[in-house]
Amino acid sequence: MTIMNIALEKSGAPMYRQIADAIADKVVSKELAPGTKLPTHRALADALSVTVGTVTRAYAEAERRGIVEAKVGAGTYICENNRPLWSFSDPDRQDVLSFGYNVPPTINRADLFAEALEQLAAHPQELNSLMLYQPPSGIVRHREILADWLNGHQVNADPSRLLFCSGAQNAMQLCLMTLCRAGDTILTDKFTYPGLLSLARQLQLTVKPVEMDDEGMLPESLSAACQQYQARLVYLTPTLQNPTTATMSEARRHALIEVCEQQQLMIVEDDINGLLPTERPSPMVNLAPDNVIYIGGLAKTLAPGLRLGFLHLPERFYPHFVNALQNHSWMISPLLTAMASILLENGAANQILETIRTEMETRWEIATRYLGTDSLRYHPNAFHGWLMLPEGWALSEFLAASKTEGLELKSSELFVPAGYSAPPKVRIAVSAPPSREVLEQGCDKLSKLLANPPLTEFAL
Ligand SMILES: Cc1ncc(COP(=O)(O)O)c(C=O)c1O
Structure with a gap:
């Protein structure tokens, strides 16, 4: 029976939870059909x-989750109407070695979230008020807690x-909705976050990419772009750019702020990855909070599923953004900000952040063992790296070949505005594979593919 050969990890989640998780996964992937009898406790323990x-x-844990039921004297069975409500593993994607999305690595957050939910449940009066x-x-106390947490992280x-807003994506939307009108131009790094490009397209804004070097946008190129275009704002990701x-x-940050002050150009600082490194230069907002x-x-x-982002705004803009948020969704769910506040205040968020940092360090050790570091730009705490393809691989051919191999990577084409050329590079999200083992398999496949470019065709 498939359940007899569950691979248990040596570290991480407790064994009993790993077994319960594996049963849930096998129910979702339909390897364990409703009505299946599970092995006896002794047989599975031995196996x-x-x-x-x-x-x-x-x-007992699987029963608590509603996946199995124990029938007295008869054994344990997969429920006929099992309800693994919250498992999102997609059986169609199980063969894909995904390096595609910049998601946090799979870590166990359940205990800390359960504690926070219990804390919420223990205060019925407050819970009732969160339903209004x-x-x-937003609730002032929640903003104070967030401010304290950010202050502890150099912001x-x-x-x-x-x-508060619904994720950083929504924050970007509020910025563009509030500050720009259709037809306006915004400036970005030469390679930039596709979510921003897509949003700008929908709002009919023109994106002009500005030259960058290893530190990000070049101040002299920004200055030249300001002369050339009447731009509304510049979008920057100063730490761990995507x-x-x-x-x-810090010097680059100051230099860019100086250009923007001279040109009266607003800076949108996307610091979504800013807290991942243990140390980094001061965020730009500290240097010029009014610009x-x-x-x-x-x-x-912490967790993408919380869907919580936030903006820190120059005072003069605050009412306009509140109005934009109101137009968009009236408010962010107070239940959500309460939950986040508990996690930020009781140390759980910092604990999760620390686990993510450590996991990423291990993952990059694995990835660089296979991929080397000559053609790869990465940071030990970042989720993604930027990989230069070796000579012999054209971007389109490499993307097609990696797809055939079941590898999912992101092409450089996604990071440039339409009409601009893309280099032979791909983004690789080392955080995305569901485990270190899958990461290793993927890196092995990827390194072999990189080392074996196709034979070149030539024309007479
Ligand atoms: C640079 C950048 N900004 C914003 C976002 C969106 O973040 P959120 O999930 O909070 O909407 C992402 C997501 O990957 C990102 O990489």
């Missing part, structure tokens, strides 16, 4: 080299300037 107590606990409409600017945040991983030095709209979020540091 997996764990104690009978561990299997008893695993079955609140002001669009000088003032609660009266903070505005896709290049470029991080600006920088700061975008942050909990997707990369």
Whole structure:
């Protein structure tokens, strides 16, 4: 029976939970059909080299989740109407070695979230108030907690300037909706986040890419772009830029701020990855709080499923952004900001962030063992790297070949505005594979593919 050969990891989640998770995964992938009888506790314990107590606990956990039921005297069965409500593994994608999305690595957050939910549940009066409409600017106490947390991570945040939103993507949308009109031009790095490009397209904005080096945007090129275009704003990701991983030095940040002040150009600082490195230069918002709209979020540091982002705004813009948020969705769910506040305040968010950082360090050790570092730009705490293809591989051919191999990577074409040329590079999200083992398989495949470009055809 498939359940007899579950691969248990040596570290990480407790054994009983790993077994319960594996049962849930096999139910979702239909390897275990409703009505299937599971092995006895003793048989499974022997097969997996764990104690009978561990299997008893695993079955109890699976029962608690509504996946199995114990029938007195008859054994344990997969429920006919099992409800693994919240498992999103997609059986169609199980063969894909995905390096595609910049998602946090798979780590166990369930215990910390369960504790936070229990804390919420323990205060029925407050819980009731979270079911009501609140002001669009959010609950003041929640903004104070967020400001305290940000201050602990080098971001000088003032609660009266903070505005919650539905992720950093929504923050970008509010910026463009509030500051731009159709037909306007915005400036970005030469390679930039596809979510921004897509949003600009929808809002009928023109994106003009500005030259960059290893540190990000070049001040002299920004200055030249300002002479050439009447731009509304410049969008920057000073720390762990997506896709290049470029991080600006403090001097570069100052130089860009100086250009923007001279040109009266607003800076939108996307700091979505800013908290991943243990150390980094001061965020731009600290250097020019009245000229920088700061975008942050909990997707990369805590959990993307929380869907919580935030803006730190120059005072003069605050009412306009509140109005934009109100037009968009009235407010961000107070239940959500309460949940996040608990996690930020009780240390759980920092604990998760630390686990993510450590996991990424291990993952990059694995990835660089296979891919080397000569053609790869990466940072040990970043989710993604920027990989230069070896000579002999044209971008389109490589993308087609990697797809055939079941490898999912992101082409450089996605990171440039329409009509601009893309270099022979791909973004590789080392955080995305579901485990270190899958990461290793993927890196092995990828390194072999990179080393074997196709034979070149030539014309007479
Ligand atoms: C640079 C950048 N900005 C914004 C986002 C969107 O973040 P969120 O999930 O908080 O909407 C991402 C997501 O990958 C990103 O890479």
